[in-house]
Amino acid sequence: MSQKSDICHKTMLYCIEASPKLNEIIACGRYCFRDLTKWPKLDRICKAQLNFFQKLIKENNLNPDLIKSEADRLGITHRTYAQFGLKPQFLDLFQQHFILLISKLKIEDKAEHQILLEAWSMLLSFIISRIYLCYATRT
Numbered sequence: 828m829s830q831k832s833d834i835c836h837k838t839m840l841y842c843i844e845a846s847p848k849l850n851e852i853i854a855c856g857r858y859c860f861r862d863l864t865k866w867p868k869l870d871r872i873c874k875a876q877l878n879f880f881q882k883l884i885k886e887n888n889l890n891p892d893l894i895k896s897e898a899d900r901l902g903i904t905h906r907t908y909a910q911f912g913l914k915p916q917f918l919d920l921f922q923q924h925f926i927l928l929i930s931k932l933k934i935e936d937k938a939e940h941q942i943l944l945e946a947w948s949m950l951l952s953f954i955i956s957r958i959y960l961c962y963a964t965r966t
Contacts, residue, residue, distance in 0.1 A: 834928050835876040839869060841924040842917065849920075852911045889950070898954040902961025915959045922951045 831837075843850045853869060879897065887893050905913060929947050934940040 831928060831932060832877070834925065835873040835880075836870075837928055838921060838925045839873055839876075841927075842920045845920055845924070846917065848912060849917055852908060852913045852917075883950075894950070894953065895957065898957035899961060901954065902958035905958055906961050909962070915955070915962045918955045918958055922948075922955060925951060 843853075853872065879901070883889060883894055883897060905915070905918075926944065926948055929944055930940075932940070932943070934943065
């Protein structure tokens with residue numbers, strides 16, 4: 828992440844480009860910025876995403892219990908945006924674009940690069956599956 832500190836911003840911009848409805852959902856029915864790079868709310872979301880991953884990876888060494896509880900907390904948060912049209916399937920877009928950006932990192936050791944891709948894929952898949960579960964069990 829130190830090589831690509833803007834990865835969450837780029838991922839979200841790619842997601843919105845792929846599904847413009849996501850822009851409306853993030854705006855919660857309010858004004859959508861045309862220049863997304865200047866949208867404070869999107870900036871806050873992207874910084875929160877980066878902090879989320881840094882907390883899990885750097886600060887807590889991928890503690891499985893923390894990953895599970897943080898993914899569940901994130902799922903509950905995401906579920907509140909369902910009223911604006913957020914579907915858990917948008918997370919698949921996030922994973923797709925995030926992994927694409929990871930694949931473009933410059934890592935000389937190809938085996939290490941492959942391990943990094945697989946690790947991020949597994950982490951994101953687990954987190955997204957927990958978020959899906961939160962949607963499925965909502966009351």
